[in-house]
Amino acid sequence: MTIRRVGFIGLGIMGGPMAANLLAAGYELTVWNRTAAKAEPLAAAGARVAGSPAEVAAASELTFTCVTASADVEAVVLGRGGVIDGAAPGSIVVDCSTIAPATARKVHAQLAERGVAALDAPVSGGDVGAKAGTLAIMVGGDAETFERALPVLRAIGKTIVHVGPPGAGQVVKLCNQVAGGLNLLAMAEAISLCRRSGVDPAKMLEVVSAGAAGSWMLQHLGPRAVAGDFAPGFMVDLMQKDLGLVLDAAHETHTPLPGSALVRQLFEMLQARGRGRDGTQAIVEALALLAGETG
Numbered sequence: 001m002t003i004r005r006v007g008f009i010g011l012g013i014m015g016g017p018m019a020a021n022l023l024a025a026g027y028e029l030t031v032w033n034r035t036a037a038k039a040e041p042l043a044a045a046g047a048r049v050a051g052s053p054a055e056v057a058a059a060s061e062l063t064f065t066c067v068t069a070s071a072d073v074e075a076v077v078l079g080r081g082g083v084i085d086g087a088a089p090g091s092i093v094v095d096c097s098t099i100a101p102a103t104a105r106k107v108h109a110q111l112a113e114r115g116v117a118a119l120d121a122p123v124s125g126g127d128v129g130a131k132a133g134t135l136a137i138m139v140g141g142d143a144e145t146f147e148r149a150l151p152v153l154r155a156i157g158k159t160i161v162h163v164g165p166p167g168a169g170q171v172v173k174l175c176n177q178v179a180g181g182l183n184l185l186a187m188a189e190a191i192s193l194c195r196r197s198g199v200d201p202a203k204m205l206e207v208v209s210a211g212a213a214g215s216w217m218l219q220h221l222g223p224r225a226v227a228g229d230f231a232p233g234f235m236v237d238l239m240q241k242d243l244g245l246v247l248d249a250a251h252e253t254h255t256p257l258p259g260s261a262l263v264r265q266l267f268e269m270l271q272a273r274g275r276g277r278d279g280t281q282a283i284v285e286a287l288a289l290l291a292g293e294t295g
């Protein structure tokens with residue numbers, strides 16, 4: 001049966017534009033955000049604002065969550081007044097937050113006890129991809145639930161891959177953060193060398209982005225870093241949350257990840273200077289500090 005009624009919980013940098021795209025795609029949308037003001041633009045565009053996550057779930061055949069960390073997903077899904085209190089048997093919960101694979105599996109199991117299906121569906125593509133509806137979505141869960149949710153996921157993403165059972169989506173997202181973190185460091189080192197050699201880093205980005213060393217980070221975050229625009233996109237604090245999950249998973253599987261550990265330490269420098277709410281492109285400032293610049 002085609003899903004028409006969709007819910008969205010967590011209207012932050014990612015969730016806000018994802019919800020807007022669902023509305024634009026014609027879904028009947030019910031939303032909730034802890035800080036109510038963030039729901040206002042969506043209400044103005046035609047969404048219904050509910051009083052709790054449970055109310056969102058009760059009104060929806062498929063409910064998205066996109067909140068910060070593992071404990072926050074547990075709170076909005078499994079907590080009092082949470083999704084689990086409102087979701088009807090047969091409905092689907094899709095969590096797009098980046099959280100620990102073990103928490104994703106716990107959420108799946110507890111919802112399953114109520115007859116509610118779940119997918120862990122973390123996303124990649126940043127605020128740019130969230131606005132454009134072109135996110136990459138890595139989905140864990142059973143194949144039948146994936147097929148039912150797929151038409152809805154197409155309203156927010158472009159590359160949508162079922163990667164395995166519950167928790168597998170989060171494992172793949174952690175792999176994404178490994179590659180993303182090291183690409184950020186590569187971007188920052190290229191900018192640092194270029195600038196300190198007296199060459200215009202904007203020119204460097206223009207040409208290097210188009211060649212074999214090109215990356216999403218160089219293309220989208222490089223210009224922001226060079227311009228000194230450190231507004232998030234993706235906050236340093238969130239990247240540190242993710243790199244913490246990465247290093248936990250690395251430890252559990254005895255997988256040496258020296259590059260990811262290094263990137264985590266560089267972001268630690270920024271957090272120590274009170275810059276956790278900057279975008280991750282601020283990694284250039286950590287290198288400037290290492291080079292003896294004041295930053």
Ligand code: NAP
Binds near residue numbers: 012013038
């Ligand atoms: P954000 O702008 O900080 O938004 C976080 C959202 O979660 C806000 O709506 C916040 O509500 C809500 N929230 C957090 N804790 C909550 C709790 N305990 N109860 C209820 N609501 C809670 O973060 P974001 O950048 O959108 O990131 C959201 C998730 O997507 C994170 O897991 C992040 O790792 C992941 N992600 C982000 C990006 C990116 O580029 N930004 C890319 C891929 C994945 P309030 O408004 O009340 O604070």
